[in-house]
Amino acid sequence: MELFVTQLANGLVIGMTYALVAIGLTLIYGIFHIINMTQGSLYMLGAYAAYVFVSGAQGNYFVAIVFAMVAVGLVGLLFERLSVRPLLGRNHLVFILSTFGLAVITDNLVMIGFGPEPLRLASPIARKFINVQDVLFLTQQKVFLIVFGVAMIVLLTQFLKRTNVGRGMRAVATDQNTAALMGINVKQIYRVTFFLGAAMSAAAGALVGAVFSIEPEMGNLLIIKSFAVVIMGGMGSVPGAFLGGLILGVSESLGGAYLTVEYKDAFGLIVMILVLLLRPQGLLGRRMGLR
Amino acid sequence: MIELSGIEVYYGRVYALKGIDLTVNEGEIVSLIGANGAGKTTILNTISGLLRPVAGTIRFRGEDISRTEPHRILSLGIAQVPEGRNIFPDMTVRENLLLGAYQVRDEHVIRKRLEQAHALFPRLAERRGQLGGTLSGGEQQMLAICRGLMSGPRLLLLDEPSLGLAPLIIKQVVEAIRSINAGGTTVLLVEQNARMALRISHRGYVLETGKVVLADTGARLLENDQVRAAYLGQ
Incomplete structure (x- = not known):
């Protein structure tokens, strides 16, 4: 029982990380049909931005999360300008290459700047435990990660649903030309979307960076898994990415605990294949558009 | 209010508009009629900024908008109701x-x-x-x-508002267009239903393969032999 609950909680922590990165991916895919391979690097940059803020500038960890989201959000804008804008109108596969190339460059620049060895992102709540009924011991950091992640996702879905710009994003996802006829500045929607996607990834990096350690290549496997999450949840579906992320995290965690830890990374992908066999459009997916 | 002069547009590789001159004055209903592929929708999409002309100018209330982005054009006061409603x-x-x-x-x-x-x-x-x-x-x-x-909007572009609708609904739509115009909005109307369009229009243009071939008042176009033969089925 203890093992199960603990592994379930750890799975949710990892799953939330996947979900946050996957939401950025699915948002950009849902609106522009572009697969943004820089999402893993933005996650890594989020962790390093928080690290610089805490260790370099002696800043507060919680402020560092917000700093990382804003700073990396701006990097997301720069990435859009560099790897997407010049190629608009081309085949959508081109963007996989251009964003992947930019991701490799980014990871290597960080490696030059900070070195390849893992660094510790210090959080004041990383070593404080919460004891639930003597069954579950969790660090406050992990609880905070889940709560913060859920809050971000709720905020994002409400933003999409209720605000003018959110409506504009959904309109562009459905039909760019008609959206432009409504007076929506489609280029501005690109900027908003890439900013939001980058900020979500950065939040994940800054949160999970204080659970484990941070290193320049921490986003490499994550982007692949987040992509699996997006496919599993349904391409373009924000709730789908959330659900898919949690399922992937929990199945990896439980599979690693009860079956074999060597194949931990494979369980998630097996679950993805099973989901796709039953629902080829993904858990909450339809054919097109953003939800 | 709006004046197109010498507008040439390529739609993909197709030379869709071959030098269009047309004017809509404030307060008018003006209709564009013509067969499928004559370039009616292309004219509206060029005015709205979705397509860029390779030659010619579009002046809206004195300002050249032929290279302006769609969202700016809307903010200047031109809205489009696209074909197929979207x-x-x-x-x-x-x-x-x-x-x-x-x-x-x-x-x-x-x-x-x-x-x-x-x-x-x-x-x-x-x-x-x-x-x-x-x-x-x-x-x-x-x-x-x-x-x-x-x-x-000051100018409303309507693309095939009667397409696929039952006669009773068309009547309602026509009434609405009239009342919108009576309220002070200028209307540029694209229609396959030439009879309906010309009846409610002050003036009309007849398009054939990217060119204006006739321009006159709505009433006179309804009486025109060419128009009657080609578009009114008489």
Whole structure:
């Protein structure tokens, strides 16, 4: 029982990380049909931005999360300008290459700047435990990660649903030309979307960076898994990415605990294949558009 | 109000508009008639900024807008109701209308225009919470027209508003176009239904393969032998 609950909680922590990165991916895919391979690097940059803020500038960890989201959000804008804008109108596969190339460059620049060895992102709540009924011991950091992640996702879905710009994003996802006829500045929607996607990834990096350690290549496997999450949840579906992320995290965690830890990374992908066999459009997916 | 001179447009590789000259004066209803592929929709999309002309100018209230982006053109006061309505199917009637008012910041103005839309087509008020995709063709057309009006345009471009609608609904749409025009909005109307279009228009242009071949008042075009033979089936 203890093992199960603990592994379930750890799975949710990892799953939330996947979900946050996957939401950025699915948002950009849902609106522009572009697969943004820089999402893993933005996650890594989020962790390093928080690290610089805490260790370099002696800043507060919680402020560092917000700093990382804003700073990396701006990097997301720069990435859009560099790897997407010049190629608009081309085949959508081109963007996989251009964003992947930019991701490799980014990871290597960080490696030059900070070195390849893992660094510790210090959080004041990383070593404080919460004891639930003597069954579950969790660090406050992990609880905070889940709560913060859920809050971000709720905020994002409400933003999409209720605000003018959110409506504009959904309109562009459905039909760019008609959206432009409504007076929506489609280029501005690109900027908003890439900013939001980058900020979500950065939040994940800054949160999970204080659970484990941070290193320049921490986003490499994550982007692949987040992509699996997006496919599993349904391409373009924000709730789908959330659900898919949690399922992937929990199945990896439980599979690693009860079956074999060597194949931990494979369980998630097996679950993805099973989901796709039953629902080829993904858990909450339809054919097109953003939800 | 708007003046196109020597407009040439390529649609992909097709030389779609071969030097179009046309004018719409303030307060008019002007219709463009012609067969499929004559370039009617291309003219509207060029005015709206979705297509860029390779030659020619478009002057709207004195300003050259031939290279202006679509969202700026809307803010200058030109709205388009596109062919096939292009309602956002996963959004409610209300959300579709609010999208039409995307650039409007003043809540009072938005509320007033929503009321006007509901007055123009009471059916939309009944269906405000329904998804756009679940509306009938006629209701979608009503919604598309009202969505176009939500920005408070000076010039409304209407692309085939009667397409695929039952005669009774067409009558309602025609009444609405008249009342929109009576309210001070200038209308540029593209129609396959030439008879209906010319009856309500002050003036009309006949297009053939990217060129204007006839221009006259609506009444005189209805009497024109060529027009009668080619577009009115007489």
